[in-house]
Amino acid sequence: MLRSVALLLVLGSASAFLPTLIEKLWTEDSAEGFSGVARIPFKDLLSGNVYVDPFILQSMKKFGFFYVVDVPEYNATVELDYLKRFFELPEEQKDDLAIKKHNAANPNAYRGFCPGVDDVDSTLQFKDVFNIGPHETRGQRGDASKKSPLENMRYEVQEPNVWPETGNFTFDAGFKTTFQAGFEIRRNIGRAFVKSVARALNMPKLPELFVDDEFSAMGLRRYLQRNEINSNMYSDYDNVLLRELEHVDSTVTVLSTFNNGGLQMLHNNKYQEAPVTGDNAFIVNIGKLVDDIIDNHLTNVRHRVAEVNFTRYSITYFLGPQFDAPIDKSMTGEPTEAGRKYSIFGEWVRDYLGAIELFYY
Template identity: 25%
Template sequence: MNTLVKFSLKELDLALQSNKNEQIFDDLRQVSRNLGIFYLVDHFVDELLIEELFELSKQFFALPLEQKEEIAMIKSPQFRGYSKEGGEYTAGSKDYREQIDLGTDKKPLKWDLNSPLYKRLEGSNLYPKAFPRLKELFLSYQAQTNKAAITLLKAFSKALELEDDAFDKLYGQNTYEHYKIIRYPAAFDNNTQGVGAHKDGGLITFVLQHEEAGLQGLINGIWQDIPPVKNSFVVNIGEFLEMATNGYLKATIHRVNLSAKQRFSIAYFLGVQLDKDIPIFKLKEKYAKDAKGVDTDPKNPLLRNVAQNYFKRMIRSHPDVAKVHHSDLIEKFSFA
């Protein structure tokens, strides 16, 4: 199976409510196991909200660099805020994109060097003063995408024949949700890496693409274009879902290539409660026999503790921010 398919969240939700249409859950399981990536349509996220969010992001990225850096990530211990082109790394190489990183907006917790790691990660977003509307739009978008993601997780419970509340132990009061509002420049000087090849953290990722192509998934060993489909999300299986199913579901390796024109995108990563370890679900034997464990790189191992895994990723992605705010963790989470 190499062709990407579309799933309607509306149909999945109706099937969950009626306990009927087993075929749609079987299809969801097969696609998520074999490809790890698909389109999601009829997702209940307001199309006008999406368009306004894209329009406002274009206006922000058109500002002079000095104004954008008023909310520079270097100011945030929680890795929130703006980073310029080349300001983030994947597998040691620069990603040529600029972006605003946002998360679950909460009052920062007090912590010291002996505190549990998760306490360092709860905090406030940095919003640009020039665009006060952005906060209102983001919070609406966050609420709608979270509702869609939770519905999809319930569909995964059904598809894997787990208990209806199987995922309740993974998300809840201090679940970390991560968002990126992104602009990729047009290709320049032989630079083509918008984002290097990687798997996403978290349970699932929703990616909105605005007109320009560039996203590719590594499907059965072949890089395949994942072109934009209007008013749809590209859904990627994340590393935590791969871990929770002991490798039965596979997190998708993907990348973004720079194209001839600038490109805009919004990514949403549904995470897990920051103070938890990822459990391994007890799958039925017909699925468990195909769960062969998680694909992992010794130089970039997956860690079951959520906060540790997050810091490992962010310290590598944003070493400048880590050096300022979390220098005590740099050596601990270096596996090279």
């Protein structure tokens, strides 16, 4: 049925290009692999072209993710070069950007450099991360004593970014410009995906929950190559050696793996290798918290990173609802899992930040 709807939409708007379009967006998948995952052109997604909606919906239902391709004015090679050069900076220069528990001069708890964990027994967090958010400056707080705890938390999550100041103006300016632009591209993809889902599922109020994104985040990640292996690094699911444990995301994810293999998605009860994003594409998937809001119509895919014999780089962007977005009920009024504990997204963020501080410190 979904495929019929998709074909009718395409026939109505681009019949002359139908064979090429279908082959590009949606190829038949085999029992193994992900050849059937949708590949959606960036311009069509961002312009709100409704012909992409059934393709996205089908791919998200069946596989839990899709690709956004043909992204203009985006160069993954440039991003990867700056990412590597940042992590290769002297430790004292990276420490200048470290979050507050590592560097008291940086008041941020989250935006900035989060050094990797040195403990070999740690599996999930054996990586370095540089977190970037949507804010360059922080607004006026006023009298904190006269504000509610949630009002104060709204202020806290609007942490301004910190950027490298290495003395190399070309690098510093290029790094900041490149990742500010990359942040906007990913945020626009995340919002356009939400609008596509809202159209496909007839949930017109869904995009209203994402008008603001006080706590959206883009993480530049370096998964360090391990020198030791222990039993904690093996999957409980199938005993495969892992670089990052199996997990399900919470919000909307836009992921760049560049040409690094290792990412695996659970499909048909088997972890299978996801094709890399390459030069100008992104993987998009949805997390449990957001899927609950849309009555679990999609698949919040379980995924992991298998162990590889090289230092691995990726960039992960997360788009969450705005701070005061209700998350206790779905779009049809059904109670959500998050609603057992939280009324609005800001309450969830409060606990999330607390968990980060407990983990790192």
